[in-house]
Amino acid sequence: MFKEWPLVAFTLAGQTAVGLFLLTAATFILIPVTPDYPMAAMRSWLLTSHGGVLVLLSGAALASFFHLRHPARARRVLTNIGTSRLSREILFLLAFAALVAGAMALVAANAAVDVVKGLQIAAGLAGALYLLSMTGLYMLVTLPVWRQAGTPICFVGSSLSLGAVALTALGGRLIFVPLAVLFVFLELAGSALFAPGYGLLARRPRPSLRPPQSPSRRLHGIGLGLEFSGLILLIAVLFSLNREWEGPVAVFAVSAAMILAGQAVRRFLFYGLLVQSGR
């Protein structure tokens, strides 16, 4: 299962990018631009956040090339959009990246607020479609091990939780820590209950021609434990914030690393559920 590290990197980076953008855009759209909160005050934060999204998407795309055995032929990967969920995932990834870059360019050019918001909504829709197509890729009717509620729950959970952590990290001040606590908690609860193969309520697939899974349940516990420990540290950061939303940045960094490590461990286990024949 560790051979699937490019896919682990691709999915986590891509989902983090979507979560980071959706939370950034939602915050920007919901906060009215007023003399107390002028566009200029938010410009730097928006540029940093959008730049972070593009860096994550670039990392995801780079990781995906390590998954392919013939990356030079990947220029034809959009050939089968009609029926291939993988083609659609790449299409929406490219659309999302282009629209985020466009929104970033508009912010940098001091475009009108409504125009920026309009493009952010379009980019948000593209990002949601990217996340949806990424989830659908694993939900084929012929893949019962992944075709259950746990897959979208874990993917959306990762997107929002890691996106909130990234938003907090890029936000300058730790103002988004409460949001990060909320989404990390929800992701942990969702995974503990529904994670394919390991969740308490996960459905076990019927016997088939695929070899039975063999990944370690202990690793699942380690992943949950790492992320839970990160959540505890994040809560500690929350309670030590002052009125200016300043707090122990080093502790936050450690908690973010533990949360990411915990989710990475469980993502490896996710891919380990599908043991490929002949290996």
Add this chain to the structure above:
Amino acid sequence: MVTQYAFFFNAAACSGCKACQVACKDRNDLEPGLLWRRVYEVSGGGWEKKGEAWVPSVVAYNISMACNHCEKPVCGLSCPVKAISKREDGIVFVDVQSCIGCRYCEWACPYTALRFDAATNTVSKCDFCYDAIDAGGVPACVAACPQRALDFGDLAELRKKYGDIRQIFPLPDPAQTEPALVIKPHRDAAKAAERGAEVANWEEV
């Protein structure tokens, strides 16, 4: 004219000798570890008490499975570069010059027909010995079977001759991909699920 080539497999006659598997490897010069046709040994059960007596309730049979050249090939539908296509006679084959090696088709196929070939870094699978078929011959596996447990032909003709059963334990629901396959079940197949049968030779397939 054949509109859909299909395999017939008689599970009641199969002895599990794997002559079909070896013939396929020999004809296609497959590397060790690469199998286009696999023979699964399904077994389970044990003993059960009936009154005062203990009676055996063992189930054991073999399934010889290659690519079923499905009418709804999920491998081809999933391939992002259209490297998998279906001929007019129903044979599904992989264009290794187009394959990018993402192995998504390998995930998608419920019959595990697609196999990664490390020599070419692409996926490969049973091609129904299409060059032999086109020349009026027979697939290597069909020719090799000493029990005559394998047959091939047009799917409609095979159904008239052998019936239309396409699934025995632990094959997937045929409605998923509409496999071009006809099976004569072994008598143990009906009880295999309830007796906890499972594939006993994962290392060989």
